[in-house]
Amino acid sequence: MATTSTTGSTLLQPLSNAVQLPIDQVNFVVCQLFALLAAIWFRTYLHSSKTSSFIRHVVATLLGLYLALFCFGWYALHFLVQSGISYCIMIVIGVENMHKYCFVFALGYLTVCQITRVYIFDYGQYSADFSGPMMIITQKITSLAYEIHDGMFRKDEELTSSQRGLAVRRMPSLLEYLSYTCNFMGILAGPLCSYRDYIIFIEGRAQHRAQPSPSGKEEMPCERAEPSPNIAVIQKLLICGLSLLFHLTISKTLSVEYNIDERFQATASWPTKVVYLYVSLLAARPKYYFAWTLADAINNAAGFGFRGYDENGTARWDLISNLRIQQIEMSTSFKMFLDNWNIQTALWLKRVCYERASLSPTIQTFILSAIWHGVYPGYYLTFLTGVVMTLAARAMRNNFRHYFIEPPQLKLLYDVLTWIMTQIAISYTVVPFVLLSIKPSFMFYSSWYYCLHIAGILILLLLPVKKTQRGKTTHENVQLSPSRKFDERENSLGQNSFSTTNNVCNQNQEIASRHSSLKQ
Numbered sequence: 001m002a003t004t005s006t007t008g009s010t011l012l013q014p015l016s017n018a019v020q021l022p023i024d025q026v027n028f029v030v031c032q033l034f035a036l037l038a039a040i041w042f043r044t045y046l047h048s049s050k051t052s053s054f055i056r057h058v059v060a061t062l063l064g065l066y067l068a069l070f071c072f073g074w075y076a077l078h079f080l081v082q083s084g085i086s087y088c089i090m091i092v093i094g095v096e097n098m099h100k101y102c103f104v105f106a107l108g109y110l111t112v113c114q115i116t117r118v119y120i121f122d123y124g125q126y127s128a129d130f131s132g133p134m135m136i137i138t139q140k141i142t143s144l145a146y147e148i149h150d151g152m153f154r155k156d157e158e159l160t161s162s163q164r165g166l167a168v169r170r171m172p173s174l175l176e177y178l179s180y181t182c183n184f185m186g187i188l189a190g191p192l193c194s195y196r197d198y199i200i201f202i203e204g205r206a207q208h209r210a211q212p213s214p215s216g217k218e219e220m221p222c223e224r225a226e227p228s229p230n231i232a233v234i235q236k237l238l239i240c241g242l243s244l245l246f247h248l249t250i251s252k253t254l255s256v257e258y259n260i261d262e263r264f265q266a267t268a269s270w271p272t273k274v275v276y277l278y279v280s281l282l283a284a285r286p287k288y289y290f291a292w293t294l295a296d297a298i299n300n301a302a303g304f305g306f307r308g309y310d311e312n313g314t315a316r317w318d319l320i321s322n323l324r325i326q327q328i329e330m331s332t333s334f335k336m337f338l339d340n341w342n343i344q345t346a347l348w349l350k351r352v353c354y355e356r357a358s359l360s361p362t363i364q365t366f367i368l369s370a371i372w373h374g375v376y377p378g379y380y381l382t383f384l385t386g387v388v389m390t391l392a393a394r395a396m397r398n399n400f401r402h403y404f405i406e407p408p409q410l411k412l413l414y415d416v417l418t419w420i421m422t423q424i425a426i427s428y429t430v431v432p433f434v435l436l437s438i439k440p441s442f443m444f445y446s447s448w449y450y451c452l453h454i455a456g457i458l459i460l461l462l463l464p465v466k467k468t469q470r471g472k473t474t475h476e477n478v479q480l481s482p483s484r485k486f487d488e489r490e491n492s493l494g495q496n497s498f499s500t501t502n503n504v505c506n507q508n509q510e511i512a513s514r515h516s517s518l519k520q
Contacts, residue, residue: 166195
């Protein structure tokens, strides 16, 4: 019987007992399914063509706070406290320095809550907890603070093309602010979205997108009928179902902890250890696929997430998608994996840290990612290892890839080898992220004799490393998110991405500014 305590509602305890899952997890899934139905109702009966933006903001906020209260009880007050104090900081401090104060306060408040939850209440518990939504709210608070600072204080010529596109030119009202941070579509599992994209959705301007010309260049925007998200939602719900089925059946039989089992370590051959490491970490991913894809489907069902049309005229509903499963599983480089895993968090890290760091942006970005994720020691081991793996992978790519471009057979061999190496390196790196604690993490690495750590350090010492050219899109840049030539929000993967740029269109002045920046 699932007897795990909860700070939220116990109304679904009988269902929790029936399915043998913790009540927190049952509350989360049921609330997300309710949010999906509410999103369909929101799009049908509270469409922007039928009601005012004020009503849409109010309903989205109240529903979000109700779901938070149902899942987390009085702990949901932390969401309002964090958002409310951050808004006061924005108003009182002013646009010149508020982004710094908001960043420190929001991240600090999140960290204090994580310390309290982990070391006082339930160390090691992976059930739904109130710090999860706070992580998303922290992203939104800090992103918006930087976007307001860019739009209301910095000069346009000081901004990059993507920063100009995301800049906020007026201070949001309190209602707009709470709607952005606590709306029912994203309060439980996100994903992060930019403030401008959210306001455009609320005001009903999402279907006004720039259309591609045959040459792939962006033309002036034109109005088209609003596309239906139904097909995209159904496809994503099917992925959710398959991911949940995989998680409930196969994932539980392939424990990551078995990698440090003494008998397994003593008797298993090295090929067996490598294969099981990969398979066990592969089996750990479907729960993330389920949660993030369901969150994406909820936003799409409400009409949010429309990016534009591809070159074939097909509507794309991946504006705020958080992952691309096929690219993740077929990644042939560390960067390719990071570009397609937790995409919106990667974009957040890039916008608030990597683009703005003056010293060691890669290291600073990994440290911020570790702090944001939480206070388990395993997180820090993972991200410190990730720094070494990322820099070593970049050095290897820069020094050897050009020898394997031609002929196609050699390129295929290179792709197969780099896929194997990438999957092993990713699995090796993220084991502490799953194990959480110091002792089991070091048990695992010592059983592997720290071989990939040593290999990565040797590569960095022996191979020449090209300097990163800031501001340019190069294969050498260690970016934790895709960087496209036109707009950062066009976060499709490398050579597999569409050539169109489907940017959000607002006023004529903004369109002209965007076009001028594209030509630079």
